[in-house]
Amino acid sequence: MIELNQTKLSVIIPLIIFFLLSFSLYFFNISPTRNKVEILKEEIINRKLKINKVNDFILKSKDNDLVNKVIEENKKINSQIPLKSNTNQFLREIEKKIMKNNINLDNFYTQGSVKKDEYIQISIRLLFSGSYKDIINFFKDLESLERLYNIASLAITKNDKQELEIETLLHIYSFNQGGGSSSGHIK
Numbered sequence: 001m002i003e004l005n006q007t008k009l010s011v012i013i014p015l016i017i018f019f020l021l022s023f024s025l026y027f028f029n030i031s032p033t034r035n036k037v038e039i040l041k042e043e044i045i046n047r048k049l050k051i052n053k054v055n056d057f058i059l060k061s062k063d064n065d066l067v068n069k070v071i072e073e074n075k076k077i078n079s080q081i082p083l084k085s086n087t088n089q090f091l092r093e094i095e096k097k098i099m100k101n102n103i104n105l106d107n108f109y110t111q112g113s114v115k116k117d118e119y120i121q122i123s124i125r126l127l128f129s130g131s132y133k134d135i136i137n138f139f140k141d142l143e144s145l146e147r148l149y150n151i152a153s154l155a156i157t158k159n160d161k162q163e164l165e166i167e168t169l170l171h172i173y174s175f176n177q178g179g180g181s182s183s184g185h186i187k
Contacts (some may be wrong), residue, residue: 080148085131085174086115087122090147097145101138103130104163111169121175123152129165148173 058067087110098105111123129137142149152169159165 081173082146090172097141102134103128103138119176122172124170126168129163
């Protein structure tokens with residue numbers, strides 16, 4: 001009889017352990033994950049409802065001019081301060097303007113970025129030289145960029161060729177949703 005009880009125990013104990021492990025796996029891992037999935041599903045449904053309401057408003061709006069103005073203003077803001085840093089695109093635009101104005105580009109590179117509350121500030125160092133007239137034209141041409149930038153520092157010297165050498169630090173901005181810290185050297 002004792003042997004029979006030991007045999008039953010040797011079968012029952014692993015089954016009990018299996019059920020306890022299965023229950024704890026469900027309780028501690030699967031159940032919270034399912035709850036998170038349900039919450040995310042609800043968020044997606046709520047966002048879709050909000051998007052549909054906005055779309056309905058736009059479609060039913062009697063004042064389409066106002067809607068178009070808001071859309072255009074949004075596009076303008078996105079071109080001035082994009083969601084992603086698009087640093088390479090900005091550097092290509094600078095390079096085109098330098099070439100257009102017969103400027104000698106010695107070097108330009110990013111010096112990293114700083115995250116602020118709502119935006120990211122990306123620092124770009126430019127080293128170039130050219131005649132006074134060409135450099136003035138370059139800076140005038142730079143003003144035509146849609147992208148918001150700030151000239152943080154500007155140093156002007158004269159080289160042996162009687163050209164002006166410029167070293168400047170530009171800051172460009174993007175919203176704090178994309179991008180991140182970047183530091184690269186481009187020549």
